[in-house]
Amino acid sequence: MPPVSSEVVLGQLHWRYATKKFDPTRKISAADWNALEQAVTLAPSSYGLQPWKFFVIDDPAVRKSLQAVSWNQPQIVDASHLVVFCVKQNPGTADVDRYLDRISEVRGAPRESLDGFRKMLLGSMNRPGGEVDVWCSRQVYIALGVFLSAAAMLGIDACPMEGFEGEKYDQILGLTAKGYSARVIATAGYRATDDRAATTPKVRFPVGEVIEHI
Amino acid sequence: MPPVSSEVVLGQLHWRYATKKFDPTRKISAADWNALEQAVTLAPSSYGLQPWKFFVIDDPAVRKSLQAVSWNQPQIVDASHLVVFCVKQNPGTADVDRYLDRISEVRGAPRESLDGFRKMLLGSMNRPGGEVDVWCSRQVYIALGVFLSAAAMLGIDACPMEGFEGEKYDQILGLTAKGYSARVIATAGYRATDDRAATTPKVRFPVGEVIEHI
Numbered sequence: 179m180p181p182v183s184s185e186v187v188l189g190q191l192h193w194r195y196a197t198k199k200f201d202p203t204r205k206i207s208a209a210d211w212n213a214l215e216q217a218v219t220l221a222p223s224s225y226g227l228q229p230w231k232f233f234v235i236d237d238p239a240v241r242k243s244l245q246a247v248s249w250n251q252p253q254i255v256d257a258s259h260l261v262v263f264c265v266k267q268n269p270g271t272a273d274v275d276r277y278l279d280r281i282s283e284v285r286g287a288p289r290e291s292l293d294g295f296r297k298m299l300l301g302s303m304n305r306p307g308g309e310v311d312v313w314c315s316r317q318v319y320i321a322l323g324v325f326l327s328a329a330a331m332l333g334i335d336a337c338p339m340e341g342f343e344g345e346k347y348d349q350i351l352g353l354t355a356k357g358y359s360a361r362v363i364a365t366a367g368y369r370a371t372d373d374r375a376a377t378t379p380k381v382r383f384p385v386g387e388v389i390e391h392i
Numbered sequence: 393m394p395p396v397s398s399e400v401v402l403g404q405l406h407w408r409y410a411t412k413k414f415d416p417t418r419k420i421s422a423a424d425w426n427a428l429e430q431a432v433t434l435a436p437s438s439y440g441l442q443p444w445k446f447f448v449i450d451d452p453a454v455r456k457s458l459q460a461v462s463w464n465q466p467q468i469v470d471a472s473h474l475v476v477f478c479v480k481q482n483p484g485t486a487d488v489d490r491y492l493d494r495i496s497e498v499r500g501a502p503r504e505s506l507d508g509f510r511k512m513l514l515g516s517m518n519r520p521g522g523e524v525d526v527w528c529s530r531q532v533y534i535a536l537g538v539f540l541s542a543a544a545m546l547g548i549d550a551c552p553m554e555g556f557e558g559e560k561y562d563q564i565l566g567l568t569a570k571g572y573s574a575r576v577i578a579t580a581g582y583r584a585t586d587d588r589a590a591t592t593p594k595v596r597f598p599v600g601e602v603i604e605h606i
Contacts, residue, residue, distance in 0.1 A: 181404050182396050182545040184427035190395050191434040191542070213398035219602045220405040222540060224554050226595055234605045277595075284595045312526060313554075316576075319530045320552070323537015326436060328405070331396040331545065338534070340438050340527075351606055362530075381440055381491075381498045388433045391448045392565055 182331070194330035195380060197337040197365070199373035202256040206334060206367060211259060214366070217328035218261075221321035225299060227277055229269050229314035230321060231358050233262040233351060240350065247346035248363075253337050258367030262347060263322055264358035265315045268307065274299045318361045329366055336366040396545070408544035409594060411551040411579070413587035416470040420581060424546060425473060428580070431542035432475075435535035439513060441491055443483050443528035444535060445572050447476040447565060454564065461560035462577075467551050472581030476561060477536055478572035479529045482521065488513045532575045543580055550580040 206214075218232055235241050238255070245254040254260060266273060277299070278292045303310060322338055329336040340362055347353065347360040369376050382388070420428075432446055449455055452469070459468040468474060480487060492510055496503045517524060536552055543550040554576055561567065561574040583590050596602070 180424075180545070180547040181400055181407075184424065184546060186395055187542050187545045188427060188430055188434070191431055191538070193395075194436075196436060196440075210394075210398065213402060215599050215603050216402055217405055219596050219599045220402070220594075221537065222408075222410060222552055226410075228597055228602065230602070232603045234603060236605050240606060280597055281595045284593050312529075315526075316530055316533045319533035320537040320540070323435065323534040323539075324405070324541050325537075326534070327538050327541035327545075328401050331394070331401045331541075332398060333394040338436055379498050380434075381495045382433050383442055383490075383494055385429050385433045388442065388444070389429050389446045389448060391450050392454060 187331070190330040190333070191327070192380065193333075194326065194336065195375060197253065197257075197335040197367075197369050197373060198375040199370040200253055200257040200335065200365065200367040201370045204258060204368040206258045210332060210334060213332060214325065214328055214334070218321050218325045221324040223317040223320060224313065225302070227269075227273070227299070227317070229266040229273065230318050231264050231266070231356075232321070233264060233353070235260040235262065235351070243350055244342070244347065247350070248339070248342040251339065251341060253339070253365040256367075257337070257365035259365065261325070261364050261366070262351065262353075262360050263318050263362045263364065264353055265311065265318050265361050267311075267354070267357050267359050269310065269314060270303055271300065274303065315361050322362055322364060325364060334366055335369045336364050339363045339365065401545070404544040404547070405541070406594065407547075408540065408550065409589060411467065411471075411549040411581075411583050411587060412589040413584040414467055414471040414549065414579065414581040415584045418472060418582040420472045420548060424548060427546065428539065428542055428548070432535050432539045435538040437531040437534060438527065439516070441483075441487070441513070441531070443480040443487065444532050445478050445480070445570075446535070447478060447567070449474040449476065449565070457564055458556070458561065461564070462553070462556040465553065465555060467553070467579040470581075471551070471579035473579065475539070475578050475580070476565065476567075476574050477532050477576045477578065478567055479525065479532050479575050481525075481568070481571050481573050483524065483528060484517055485514065488517065529575050536576055536578060539578060548580055549583045550578050553577050553579065
Protein backbone atom coordinates (compact mmCIF):
# COMPACT_ATOMS: atom_id res chain seq x y z
CA MET A 179 0.00 0.00 0.00
CA PRO A 180 1.33 3.46 -0.86
CA PRO A 181 1.73 6.00 1.99
CA VAL A 182 -1.21 7.92 0.50
CA SER A 183 -3.61 6.25 -1.92
CA SER A 184 -3.91 7.64 -5.44
CA GLU A 185 -7.60 8.21 -4.73
CA VAL A 186 -6.75 10.57 -1.88
CA VAL A 187 -3.92 12.33 -3.76
CA LEU A 188 -6.10 12.92 -6.82
CA GLY A 189 -9.15 13.65 -4.70
CA GLN A 190 -7.31 16.44 -2.90
CA LEU A 191 -5.82 17.84 -6.11
CA HIS A 192 -9.36 17.94 -7.49
CA TRP A 193 -10.64 19.47 -4.26
CA ARG A 194 -8.16 22.33 -4.30
CA TYR A 195 -8.84 25.40 -6.41
CA ALA A 196 -7.70 28.98 -6.52
CA THR A 197 -9.80 30.22 -3.64
CA LYS A 198 -11.39 33.54 -4.49
CA LYS A 199 -13.21 34.17 -1.23
CA PHE A 200 -11.80 33.07 2.11
CA ASP A 201 -13.74 32.91 5.35
CA PRO A 202 -12.03 35.76 7.24
CA THR A 203 -13.04 34.27 10.60
CA ARG A 204 -11.23 30.96 10.12
CA LYS A 205 -7.55 30.75 10.94
CA ILE A 206 -5.13 27.94 10.13
CA SER A 207 -4.05 26.35 13.42
CA ALA A 208 -0.49 26.89 14.59
CA ALA A 209 0.21 23.16 14.17
CA ASP A 210 -1.07 23.09 10.59
CA TRP A 211 0.76 26.27 9.67
CA ASN A 212 3.93 24.86 11.16
CA ALA A 213 3.51 21.80 8.94
CA LEU A 214 3.12 24.00 5.85
CA GLU A 215 6.27 25.94 6.77
CA GLN A 216 8.16 22.67 7.11
CA ALA A 217 6.73 21.39 3.83
CA VAL A 218 7.85 24.40 1.83
CA THR A 219 11.24 24.29 3.49
CA LEU A 220 11.58 20.71 2.21
CA ALA A 221 10.94 21.72 -1.41
CA PRO A 222 13.73 20.64 -3.75
CA SER A 223 15.80 23.10 -5.75
CA SER A 224 18.62 22.99 -8.27
CA TYR A 225 21.75 21.64 -6.53
CA GLY A 226 19.79 21.97 -3.31
CA LEU A 227 20.76 25.65 -3.22
CA GLN A 228 17.41 26.95 -1.96
CA PRO A 229 17.90 30.37 -3.56
CA TRP A 230 14.83 31.69 -1.83
CA LYS A 231 13.09 33.00 1.23
CA PHE A 232 9.43 32.93 2.16
CA PHE A 233 7.91 35.88 3.99
CA VAL A 234 4.73 35.33 5.96
CA ILE A 235 2.81 38.55 6.45
CA ASP A 236 1.13 38.57 9.84
CA ASP A 237 0.66 42.33 10.32
CA PRO A 238 -2.89 43.31 9.25
CA ALA A 239 -1.81 46.86 8.41
CA VAL A 240 0.92 45.56 6.10
CA ARG A 241 -1.58 43.16 4.51
CA LYS A 242 -3.86 46.14 3.89
CA SER A 243 -1.12 48.11 2.18
CA LEU A 244 -0.20 45.07 0.08
CA GLN A 245 -3.81 44.68 -0.99
CA ALA A 246 -3.66 48.15 -2.55
CA VAL A 247 -0.84 46.96 -4.84
CA SER A 248 -2.51 43.59 -5.55
CA TRP A 249 -5.40 44.77 -7.67
CA ASN A 250 -7.34 45.06 -4.39
CA GLN A 251 -7.94 41.33 -4.33
CA PRO A 252 -9.78 40.42 -1.11
CA GLN A 253 -7.76 37.28 -0.41
CA ILE A 254 -4.78 39.43 0.59
CA VAL A 255 -6.55 40.56 3.75
CA ASP A 256 -9.23 37.88 4.22
CA ALA A 257 -7.09 34.75 4.04
CA SER A 258 -5.71 33.33 7.24
CA HIS A 259 -2.14 33.52 5.90
CA LEU A 260 -0.25 35.32 3.15
CA VAL A 261 3.12 34.04 1.93
CA VAL A 262 5.40 35.98 -0.36
CA PHE A 263 7.70 33.63 -2.27
CA CYS A 264 10.96 35.46 -2.94
CA VAL A 265 14.10 34.81 -4.91
CA LYS A 266 17.60 35.69 -3.69
CA GLN A 267 18.94 38.65 -5.59
CA ASN A 268 22.38 38.39 -7.16
CA PRO A 269 23.29 35.10 -5.50
CA GLY A 270 27.02 34.64 -5.29
CA THR A 271 29.96 33.34 -3.30
CA ALA A 272 28.44 34.12 0.09
CA ASP A 273 25.31 32.13 -0.77
CA VAL A 274 27.30 29.18 -2.02
CA ASP A 275 29.45 29.19 1.11
CA ARG A 276 26.43 29.45 3.37
CA TYR A 277 25.00 26.38 1.63
CA LEU A 278 28.26 24.43 1.81
CA ASP A 279 28.59 25.28 5.50
CA ARG A 280 25.12 23.85 5.99
CA ILE A 281 25.97 20.67 4.08
CA SER A 282 29.09 20.29 6.17
CA GLU A 283 27.06 20.81 9.35
CA VAL A 284 24.22 18.42 8.48
CA ARG A 285 26.36 15.67 7.00
CA GLY A 286 29.47 16.10 9.11
CA ALA A 287 31.46 16.41 5.89
CA PRO A 288 34.82 18.18 6.00
CA ARG A 289 34.42 21.54 4.29
CA GLU A 290 37.39 20.81 1.99
CA SER A 291 35.64 17.72 0.63
CA LEU A 292 33.11 20.08 -0.95
CA ASP A 293 35.65 22.13 -2.92
CA GLY A 294 34.79 20.51 -6.25
CA PHE A 295 31.08 21.09 -5.70
CA ARG A 296 31.87 24.67 -4.69
CA LYS A 297 33.64 25.30 -7.96
CA MET A 298 30.70 23.87 -9.91
CA LEU A 299 28.19 25.98 -8.01
CA LEU A 300 30.21 29.15 -8.49
CA GLY A 301 30.38 28.33 -12.21
CA SER A 302 26.58 28.12 -12.31
CA MET A 303 26.31 31.50 -10.59
CA ASN A 304 28.78 33.02 -13.00
CA ARG A 305 26.27 33.42 -15.82
CA PRO A 306 24.93 36.76 -17.02
CA GLY A 307 22.82 38.25 -14.20
CA GLY A 308 19.50 37.87 -15.95
CA GLU A 309 20.04 34.17 -16.55
CA VAL A 310 20.76 33.49 -12.91
CA ASP A 311 17.56 35.24 -11.91
CA VAL A 312 15.56 33.24 -14.47
CA TRP A 313 17.06 30.03 -13.14
CA CYS A 314 16.58 30.83 -9.45
CA SER A 315 13.08 32.23 -9.95
CA ARG A 316 12.01 28.94 -11.49
CA GLN A 317 13.11 27.15 -8.33
CA VAL A 318 10.80 29.40 -6.33
CA TYR A 319 7.92 28.02 -8.38
CA ILE A 320 8.83 24.45 -7.40
CA ALA A 321 8.42 25.61 -3.80
CA LEU A 322 5.04 27.07 -4.72
CA GLY A 323 3.99 23.75 -6.25
CA VAL A 324 5.07 21.87 -3.14
CA PHE A 325 3.30 24.37 -0.87
CA LEU A 326 0.03 24.13 -2.81
CA SER A 327 0.21 20.34 -2.92
CA ALA A 328 0.90 20.07 0.79
CA ALA A 329 -1.95 22.45 1.58
CA ALA A 330 -4.29 20.35 -0.57
CA MET A 331 -3.27 17.13 1.21
CA LEU A 332 -3.87 18.81 4.57
CA GLY A 333 -7.30 20.08 3.47
CA ILE A 334 -6.22 23.71 3.60
CA ASP A 335 -7.40 26.09 0.90
CA ALA A 336 -4.98 28.27 -0.96
CA CYS A 337 -4.74 30.65 -3.86
CA PRO A 338 -1.54 31.19 -5.82
CA MET A 339 -1.41 34.74 -7.15
CA GLU A 340 0.73 36.61 -9.64
CA GLY A 341 -1.57 39.62 -9.74
CA PHE A 342 0.50 41.98 -7.62
CA GLU A 343 3.06 44.71 -8.18
CA GLY A 344 6.32 42.99 -7.36
CA GLU A 345 8.39 46.14 -7.06
CA LYS A 346 5.90 47.62 -4.62
CA TYR A 347 6.03 44.43 -2.55
CA ASP A 348 9.81 44.65 -2.52
CA GLN A 349 9.57 48.23 -1.22
CA ILE A 350 6.75 47.82 1.28
CA LEU A 351 8.26 44.70 2.83
CA GLY A 352 11.84 45.96 2.69
CA LEU A 353 12.77 42.91 0.61
CA THR A 354 15.34 44.70 -1.55
CA ALA A 355 17.33 45.69 1.53
CA LYS A 356 17.19 42.06 2.67
CA GLY A 357 18.51 40.86 -0.71
CA TYR A 358 15.28 39.27 -1.94
CA SER A 359 12.61 40.01 -4.51
CA ALA A 360 8.98 38.83 -4.60
CA ARG A 361 8.14 36.42 -7.40
CA VAL A 362 4.76 34.92 -6.56
CA ILE A 363 2.44 34.89 -3.57
CA ALA A 364 -0.02 32.47 -2.03
CA THR A 365 -2.88 33.09 0.31
CA ALA A 366 -4.06 30.22 2.50
CA GLY A 367 -6.92 29.54 4.84
CA TYR A 368 -10.46 28.23 4.44
CA ARG A 369 -12.93 28.92 1.67
CA ALA A 370 -16.01 30.99 2.44
CA THR A 371 -19.19 28.90 2.24
CA ASP A 372 -20.45 31.18 -0.53
CA ASP A 373 -17.31 31.19 -2.70
CA ARG A 374 -18.83 30.44 -6.09
CA ALA A 375 -15.39 29.49 -7.43
CA ALA A 376 -15.47 26.45 -5.11
CA THR A 377 -18.27 24.82 -7.06
CA THR A 378 -17.31 25.97 -10.55
CA PRO A 379 -16.02 22.93 -12.46
CA LYS A 380 -12.23 22.79 -12.70
CA VAL A 381 -10.97 23.34 -16.25
CA ARG A 382 -8.08 21.25 -17.45
CA PHE A 383 -7.21 19.95 -20.88
CA PRO A 384 -7.71 16.19 -21.14
CA VAL A 385 -4.73 14.09 -20.02
CA GLY A 386 -4.39 12.86 -23.59
CA GLU A 387 -3.79 16.40 -24.82
CA VAL A 388 -1.41 17.42 -22.05
CA ILE A 389 0.70 14.29 -22.05
CA GLU A 390 2.26 12.69 -25.10
CA HIS A 391 4.20 9.45 -25.15
CA ILE A 392 7.24 9.13 -27.36
CA MET B 393 -9.05 15.06 10.68
CA PRO B 394 -7.25 16.30 7.58
CA PRO B 395 -7.40 14.10 4.42
CA VAL B 396 -3.72 13.33 4.94
CA SER B 397 -2.07 13.87 8.32
CA SER B 398 0.79 16.34 8.57
CA GLU B 399 2.97 13.46 9.80
CA VAL B 400 2.42 11.59 6.55
CA VAL B 401 2.83 14.68 4.34
CA LEU B 402 6.06 15.69 6.04
CA GLY B 403 7.22 12.10 6.34
CA GLN B 404 6.92 11.62 2.60
CA LEU B 405 8.56 14.96 1.81
CA HIS B 406 11.44 13.87 4.04
CA TRP B 407 11.46 10.43 2.43
CA ARG B 408 11.78 11.79 -1.09
CA TYR B 409 15.19 12.80 -2.44
CA ALA B 410 16.79 13.35 -5.81
CA THR B 411 17.28 9.69 -6.66
CA LYS B 412 20.71 9.15 -8.14
CA LYS B 413 20.46 5.43 -8.81
CA PHE B 414 17.24 3.76 -9.81
CA ASP B 415 16.58 0.04 -9.77
CA PRO B 416 16.34 -0.60 -13.53
CA THR B 417 14.28 -3.75 -12.97
CA ARG B 418 11.41 -2.02 -11.16
CA LYS B 419 8.67 -0.37 -13.20
CA ILE B 420 5.94 1.93 -11.97
CA SER B 421 2.60 0.15 -12.40
CA ALA B 422 0.23 1.38 -15.06
CA ALA B 423 -2.26 2.41 -12.38
CA ASP B 424 0.31 4.44 -10.44
CA TRP B 425 1.66 6.06 -13.57
CA ASN B 426 -1.85 6.95 -14.62
CA ALA B 427 -2.33 8.63 -11.25
CA LEU B 428 0.85 10.67 -11.74
CA GLU B 429 -0.28 11.75 -15.19
CA GLN B 430 -3.58 12.88 -13.73
CA ALA B 431 -1.83 14.66 -10.87
CA VAL B 432 0.42 16.71 -13.12
CA THR B 433 -2.53 17.51 -15.37
CA LEU B 434 -4.26 18.98 -12.31
CA ALA B 435 -1.38 21.34 -11.55
CA PRO B 436 -2.48 24.96 -11.35
CA SER B 437 -1.14 27.65 -13.68
CA SER B 438 -1.55 31.35 -14.19
CA TYR B 439 -5.13 32.04 -15.34
CA GLY B 440 -5.43 28.26 -15.68
CA LEU B 441 -3.79 28.54 -19.11
CA GLN B 442 -1.67 25.38 -18.82
CA PRO B 443 0.98 26.72 -21.24
CA TRP B 444 2.69 23.37 -21.25
CA LYS B 445 2.92 19.80 -22.40
CA PHE B 446 4.56 16.82 -20.77
CA PHE B 447 6.33 14.24 -22.90
CA VAL B 448 6.84 10.77 -21.49
CA ILE B 449 9.71 8.99 -23.17
CA ASP B 450 8.95 5.28 -23.48
CA ASP B 451 11.31 4.35 -26.33
CA PRO B 452 14.56 2.92 -24.90
CA ALA B 453 16.55 4.01 -27.96
CA VAL B 454 15.33 7.58 -27.58
CA ARG B 455 16.14 7.46 -23.87
CA LYS B 456 19.65 6.34 -24.80
CA SER B 457 20.15 9.24 -27.19
CA LEU B 458 18.83 11.66 -24.58
CA GLN B 459 21.28 10.30 -22.02
CA ALA B 460 24.13 11.38 -24.29
CA VAL B 461 22.94 14.99 -24.03
CA SER B 462 22.20 14.75 -20.29
CA TRP B 463 25.75 14.56 -18.97
CA ASN B 464 25.38 10.77 -19.32
CA GLN B 465 23.40 10.60 -16.11
CA PRO B 466 22.23 7.01 -15.55
CA GLN B 467 18.75 7.93 -14.36
CA ILE B 468 17.79 8.84 -17.94
CA VAL B 469 17.87 5.19 -18.96
CA ASP B 470 17.57 3.35 -15.63
CA ALA B 471 14.47 5.02 -14.23
CA SER B 472 11.11 3.48 -14.92
CA HIS B 473 9.81 6.71 -16.47
CA LEU B 474 11.23 9.90 -17.92
CA VAL B 475 9.09 13.02 -18.27
CA VAL B 476 10.15 16.10 -20.20
CA PHE B 477 8.33 19.17 -18.91
CA CYS B 478 7.88 21.58 -21.82
CA VAL B 479 6.65 25.12 -22.26
CA LYS B 480 4.49 26.24 -25.18
CA GLN B 481 6.54 28.36 -27.54
CA ASN B 482 5.16 31.76 -28.60
CA PRO B 483 1.72 31.21 -27.07
CA GLY B 484 -0.88 33.39 -28.71
CA THR B 485 -4.43 33.74 -29.88
CA ALA B 486 -4.85 30.09 -30.86
CA ASP B 487 -3.76 28.95 -27.38
CA VAL B 488 -6.11 31.37 -25.69
CA ASP B 489 -9.00 30.27 -27.87
CA ARG B 490 -8.26 26.60 -27.28
CA TYR B 491 -8.38 27.30 -23.53
CA LEU B 492 -11.60 29.31 -23.76
CA ASP B 493 -13.20 26.57 -25.85
CA ARG B 494 -12.30 24.13 -23.09
CA ILE B 495 -13.76 26.37 -20.39
CA SER B 496 -16.92 26.70 -22.43
CA GLU B 497 -17.06 22.92 -22.86
CA VAL B 498 -16.41 22.02 -19.21
CA ARG B 499 -18.60 24.69 -17.66
CA GLY B 500 -21.25 24.92 -20.31
CA ALA B 501 -20.57 28.66 -20.50
CA PRO B 502 -21.50 30.53 -23.67
CA ARG B 503 -18.30 31.37 -25.50
CA GLU B 504 -19.30 35.06 -25.70
CA SER B 505 -19.47 35.26 -21.91
CA LEU B 506 -15.70 34.78 -21.92
CA ASP B 507 -14.92 37.74 -24.17
CA GLY B 508 -13.66 39.93 -21.33
CA PHE B 509 -11.41 37.16 -20.05
CA ARG B 510 -10.19 36.60 -23.61
CA LYS B 511 -9.17 40.22 -23.91
CA MET B 512 -7.27 40.04 -20.61
CA LEU B 513 -5.46 36.84 -21.61
CA LEU B 514 -4.47 38.25 -24.98
CA GLY B 515 -3.15 41.32 -23.17
CA SER B 516 -0.97 39.07 -20.99
CA MET B 517 0.38 37.33 -24.09
CA ASN B 518 1.12 40.63 -25.73
CA ARG B 519 4.30 41.26 -23.77
CA PRO B 520 7.78 41.15 -25.28
CA GLY B 521 8.48 37.53 -26.31
CA GLY B 522 11.13 36.88 -23.68
CA GLU B 523 8.82 37.95 -20.88
CA VAL B 524 6.07 35.60 -21.97
CA ASP B 525 8.51 32.70 -22.00
CA VAL B 526 9.81 33.61 -18.53
CA TRP B 527 6.24 33.72 -17.26
CA CYS B 528 5.11 30.49 -18.89
CA SER B 529 8.29 28.61 -18.00
CA ARG B 530 7.69 29.39 -14.33
CA GLN B 531 4.30 27.73 -14.60
CA VAL B 532 6.00 24.57 -15.82
CA TYR B 533 7.92 24.49 -12.55
CA ILE B 534 4.67 24.55 -10.57
CA ALA B 535 3.75 21.39 -12.46
CA LEU B 536 7.13 19.91 -11.55
CA GLY B 537 6.51 20.69 -7.88
CA VAL B 538 3.08 19.07 -8.02
CA PHE B 539 4.48 16.02 -9.82
CA LEU B 540 7.28 15.55 -7.28
CA SER B 541 4.88 16.01 -4.37
CA ALA B 542 2.38 13.54 -5.78
CA ALA B 543 5.13 10.99 -6.43
CA ALA B 544 6.33 11.38 -2.84
CA MET B 545 2.82 10.86 -1.45
CA LEU B 546 2.46 7.71 -3.57
CA GLY B 547 5.83 6.39 -2.41
CA ILE B 548 7.36 6.70 -5.87
CA ASP B 549 10.94 7.90 -6.20
CA ALA B 550 11.83 10.72 -8.55
CA CYS B 551 14.68 12.95 -9.55
CA PRO B 552 14.14 16.43 -10.96
CA MET B 553 16.94 17.30 -13.37
CA GLU B 554 18.12 20.45 -15.11
CA GLY B 555 21.39 18.89 -16.25
CA PHE B 556 20.52 18.35 -19.89
CA GLU B 557 20.99 20.18 -23.17
CA GLY B 558 17.57 21.67 -23.79
CA GLU B 559 18.12 22.49 -27.45
CA LYS B 560 19.23 18.93 -28.13
CA TYR B 561 16.13 17.62 -26.41
CA ASP B 562 14.00 19.91 -28.57
CA GLN B 563 15.68 18.50 -31.68
CA ILE B 564 15.78 14.82 -30.74
CA LEU B 565 12.16 14.75 -29.60
CA GLY B 566 10.92 17.00 -32.39
CA LEU B 567 9.56 19.42 -29.81
CA THR B 568 10.27 22.56 -31.80
CA ALA B 569 8.11 21.29 -34.66
CA LYS B 570 5.35 20.57 -32.13
CA GLY B 571 5.59 24.12 -30.73
CA TYR B 572 7.16 23.22 -27.39
CA SER B 573 10.53 23.51 -25.69
CA ALA B 574 11.98 21.43 -22.86
CA ARG B 575 12.45 23.27 -19.58
CA VAL B 576 13.10 20.64 -16.93
CA ILE B 577 12.87 16.88 -16.71
CA ALA B 578 12.06 14.31 -14.06
CA THR B 579 12.89 10.66 -13.86
CA ALA B 580 10.69 8.43 -11.72
CA GLY B 581 10.74 4.87 -10.50
CA TYR B 582 12.22 3.11 -7.50
CA ARG B 583 15.56 3.70 -5.80
CA ALA B 584 18.25 1.04 -6.08
CA THR B 585 18.93 -0.59 -2.73
CA ASP B 586 22.52 0.64 -2.91
CA ASP B 587 21.82 4.27 -3.83
CA ARG B 588 24.00 6.06 -1.30
CA ALA B 589 22.09 9.27 -1.89
CA ALA B 590 19.07 7.62 -0.26
CA THR B 591 20.73 7.54 3.14
CA THR B 592 22.68 10.78 2.91
CA PRO B 593 21.04 13.29 5.27
CA LYS B 594 18.85 15.84 3.51
CA VAL B 595 20.28 19.35 3.62
CA ARG B 596 17.90 22.22 4.15
CA PHE B 597 18.39 25.53 5.87
CA PRO B 598 16.49 25.71 9.16
CA VAL B 599 12.86 26.81 8.89
CA GLY B 600 13.76 29.92 10.89
CA GLU B 601 16.23 31.00 8.20
CA VAL B 602 13.99 30.22 5.23
CA ILE B 603 10.81 31.74 6.61
CA GLU B 604 10.49 35.20 8.08
CA HIS B 605 7.38 36.67 9.62
CA ILE B 606 6.53 40.30 9.03
